[in-house]
Amino acid sequence: MSLVEDAPRAVRTGEELELGALTAYLERELGALGAVTVEQFPGGHSNLTYLVHHGDREYVLRRPPHGSKVKSAHDMGREVAVLSKLAPVYARAPRVISFEATGEVLGAPFYLMERRRGVILRRELPAELASDHAAVRRVCEVLVDALVDLHAVDFTAAGLGEFGKPAGYIARQVTGWTERYAKSQTDDLPAVTEIAAWLASHQPADGAPSLIHNDFKFDNVIFDPDLERITGVLDWEMTTIGDPLMDLGTSLSYWAQASDPPAYHQLPFGPTARPGMMTRDEVARRYLERSGRRTDDLVFFYAFGLLKTAVIAQQIYYRFAKGLTTDARFAQMIFGVRLLSEQARTAIERGTI
DSSP states (O other), rough: OOOOOOOBOOOOOTOOHHHHHHHHHHHHHHOOOEEEEEEEEEOOOOEEEEEETTEEEEEEEEEEOOOOOOOGGGHHHHHHHHHHHHTTHHHHTEEEEEEOOTTTTSOOOOOEEEEOOEEEEESOOOOOHHHHHHHHHHHHHHHHHHHHHHSSSSSSTTTOTTOOOOTHHHHHHHHHHHHHHHOOOOSSEEEEEEHHHHHHHOOOOOOSEEOSSOOGGGEEEEEESSSSSSEOOOTTOOOOOOHHHHHHHHHHTTTOTTOOOOGGSSSOOOOOOOOOOOOOOHHHHHHHHHHOOOOOOOHHHHHHHHHHHHHHHHHHHHHHTTTSSSGGGGGGGHHHHHHHHHHHHHHHTTTTT
């Protein structure tokens, strides 16, 4: 099986780059000459990702979204620092080529990295894959194993030992995301505050720390066209050092499955509910088996992941509600907040992920 590679599209209205300023920067910093054209990769609601053609060269450009005030969530310097140290020891991390930190060129900091070609599996599976349930299960295994490999990186030896504060990580995350919700709240959704209170009173002890991605899911990884391996992992904006089971919980929060309520399937997740896909429990069991980690608190980590994802959706909706962006995709985010928090409440009540 060999699938068509992920392709960029025309730039969305309102998210264009200033070509004159970008061209001057490329010529000055990278020494290349030639016409500059820009396309945009689809998907994503956070940092914006473009494909830049400059003569016979091509780069991937990342910059923060327009109108965002959540500086820590769109820190280009943080992504650059992670990738610069990680690429030599984790082959799936793209190499950084250039970093513009001042914001003077495009109105916001940005960086350029190498392009990793391949297939990104989004909401719908390609027909030739969807009919092969064994292959579908295999891509789940490859995805989980890539997360296990990331958590096995010796982050201290890689020069990332000072990149986070693992002691008290779980408590800080619960408190921090609860506070972020309060600051961006627009609607009265009791389930969110109920889940936050439950998490605060049911925290497990921190496990052995690792480098964690914090947004590890199908549409943030690139498969080779044969779906045998992952050639790139994207979107490192929330990477830190902490309990890797919190990372697993976030990944599980994106993992809708066939048994979930019909309304939950309306969320813009990947193809995880399609026939042949692993269930959340199977994902968790493979992760624990491959990583050698143990926990009796999967419901906590899953509920936390759902809360965090709900708060991210709330922050995006807040930008729309306050007129900081006109992106029509953001208008429906409040429904996602409601569905995610209800999913967390159900998991807690049932005691299962």
